[in-house]
Amino acid sequence: MPLSPEQQSEIDALRAQSTQTLRATVEGMEAHLYKAHEVLDHGFVRVIDYMGDDAAICQAARVSYGKGTKSVQNDEGLIRYLMRHWHSTPFEMCEIKLHVKLPVFVARQWIRHRTANVNEYSARYSILDREFYIPAEDALAAQSVVNNQGRGEALTGDEAQRVLNYLRDDAMRCYDHYEEMISQDGQAGLARELARMNLPANVYTQWYWKVDLHNLFHFLRLRADAHAQYEIRVYADAICEMVKDWVPAAYKAFEDYRMGGATLSATALGCIQRMLKGEEVTQENSGMSKGEWREFMGVLKGAS
Numbered sequence: 001m002p003l004s005p006e007q008q009s010e011i012d013a014l015r016a017q018s019t020q021t022l023r024a025t026v027e028g029m030e031a032h033l034y035k036a037h038e039v040l041d042h043g044f045v046r047v048i049d050y051m052g053d054d055a056a057i058c059q060a061a062r063v064s065y066g067k068g069t070k071s072v073q074n075d076e077g078l079i080r081y082l083m084r085h086w087h088s089t090p091f092e093m094c095e096i097k098l099h100v101k102l103p104v105f106v107a108r109q110w111i112r113h114r115t116a117n118v119n120e121y122s123a124r125y126s127i128l129d130r131e132f133y134i135p136a137e138d139a140l141a142a143q144s145v146v147n148n149q150g151r152g153e154a155l156t157g158d159e160a161q162r163v164l165n166y167l168r169d170d171a172m173r174c175y176d177h178y179e180e181m182i183s184q185d186g187q188a189g190l191a192r193e194l195a196r197m198n199l200p201a202n203v204y205t206q207w208y209w210k211v212d213l214h215n216l217f218h219f220l221r222l223r224a225d226a227h228a229q230y231e232i233r234v235y236a237d238a239i240c241e242m243v244k245d246w247v248p249a250a251y252k253a254f255e256d257y258r259m260g261g262a263t264l265s266a267t268a269l270g271c272i273q274r275m276l277k278g279e280e281v282t283q284e285n286s287g288m289s290k291g292e293w294r295e296f297m298g299v300l301k302g303a304s
């Protein structure tokens with residue numbers, strides 16, 4: 001269970017109180033505030049705070065004295081223009097602070113996104129919980145035979161059971177030893193900062209993660225993408241749902257230009273121009289490698 005009853009009642013208490021403010025608030029985001037959205041078997045992501053809305057993006061772009069809003073249509077057009085032309089700083093005026101509980105191996109991928117502010121649970125100071133990510137049966141995938149950095153079909157039968165048993169048993173054994181080593185019952189007890197090295201990478205950690213909307217979109221573009229590892233993608237997907245409710249116009253533009261759009265090289269554009277003139281363009285006469293051509297065809301034909 002991602003939250004204990006005590007943690008849930010702290011969240012409920014926060015949601016039961018409200019404060020009047022002159023600042024911009026967004027109804028859709030207020031509905032998410034503090035609530036834990038469950039991810040994987042013990043993880044979650046929840047919004048702790050946010051600043052700004054779609055209007056704040058327009059306000060910054062127009063360096064306005066008032067709200068910066070003209071009409072919804074006008075604002076949407078401006079936001080689409082900003083997104084299309086990589087005029088990114090107005091998006092940096094919106095910020096979000098998340099509380100995330102995630103396995104350590106997912107945190108290692110996540111932390112590569114350097115343009116955020118992070119504060120992680122201290123396993124030097126505190127004792128980690130006995131919580132490990134054990135994939136659901138359909139996520140217990142075999143190594144991909146076509147992509148070294150990917151996975152294939154789910155394991156089945158005895159192999160699946162054996163792997164699950166290893167994952168569970170090894171995690172429990174490591175945690176038993178962790179507890180035994182830090183125990184001060186009749187012994188000095190190993191420092192927590194050392195004992196933690198015995199825990200596998202599927203142990204859960206937690207952090208507060210604060211980022212502006214421009215850099216969040218960059219994170220989501222990479223991690224909500226089909227090429228991202230499933231275990232981080234599910235967190236990115238959950239965040240997408242929140243962002244959609246927070247800044248609907250900006251999210252729509254992001255979906256259109258970034259998630260659903262594609263970047264083409266000058267060579268690829270040249271090929272499209274030649275195709276439009278009726279020329280038969282093949283990989284051999286395209287000037288592209290086989291890999292580039294495959295991806296280019298994927299873009300044109302709608303495959304990933």
Ligand SMILES: Cc1cc2nc3c(=O)[nH]c(=O)nc-3n(C[C@H](O)[C@H](O)[C@H](O)COP(=O)(O)OP(=O)(O)OC[C@H]3O[C@@H](n4cnc5c(N)ncnc54)[C@H](O)[C@@H]3O)c2cc1C
Pocket residue numbers: 112113114115116215218222223227228229
């Ligand atoms: C599918 C996938 C596979 C990956 N595989 C690997 C892998 O095998 N090995 C591996 O090590 N990593 C891997 N990564 C991580 C990847 O290389 C990036 O480190 C990660 O996605 C963070 O991207 P970023 O640096 O653009 O993000 P951020 O750190 O958030 O930075 C955002 C942008 O800010 C700028 N920026 C930030 N810091 C600096 C800086 N110090 N100097 C210059 N510009 C800066 C850059 O323009 C950057 O794009 C993978 C990522 C993905 C999505």
